[in-house]
Amino acid sequence: MAKTLTEMAVELATAQASHATMSDEDMETYLTKTFQTLKHLKDVEEGAEITTEEPAEPQLDPKKSILKNKVICLECGREFKILTSKHLQKEHGMDSKEYRQKYGFSSRQSLAARSLSAQRRATAKKHKLGEKLQANKKARQKKA
Template sequence: MAKLLTEMAADIAAAQASHSTMSGEEIGEFLKKTFRALKSLKELEDTGASSEQASDNIFESQGKLDPRRSIRRNKVICLICGKEFKQLTSRHLKDHGLSLKEYRKKYGFSARESLAAKTLTNRRKKRARESGLGEMLKKARKSRKKG
């Protein structure tokens, strides 16, 4: 007898939770996301769509994630495919046919906003302050104007 989508989603979530530490909230979110992906695949399978079309559009067709919520404490979620990273890179976005500038424009991020996890951004800020990077930059700009 074929498994129900909820059973398959639960099995996938259980397997994922056994390999990585996840909070209850993350498990619930992962379960919902997995169920939606399985449901989309089932619908595409029933209509006879190709697997390439399915993999390209599955995450976008799901209940879209708010762009502001895609940048989290320890990860950034790609709004196109749903993969999780410490930082979204131009190399990854190139696979989707976008540049960093186009991605920011498409999802409403400002040009100065970092597409990196909050902890990574905070760590970089702390190092810059400790090394006096801001003061060195001010001095360099002053000397450039004088020269």
């Protein structure tokens, strides 16, 4: 008896999870992407008309796109440690300011994974970069 797409997606996800630790969120994302890929392949195999239009609305809530260990681009769905201006410009023809406006992020919102931001913050505190910055600003003001 032929397996359903759901059964195949679950088998693939189970095999992946047996080799790598995956959070519930990662497992859900993996299952969804695997199912969509299998469905797309089935449609291609059956000769169905394939549409490659981008969805009008993001598939993910913008607030949930910035996670602990990754940032998900709301335009294409790819995952990054940091969502760079280079990616946004090259792939989507927009800069980070336009991206933030489109999805309702504040201009001060970092487009980096929370763990990366925390790591950078800890390094800056360890090397006392804030104190050095203030000292340099005062020194420049005295010269002016």
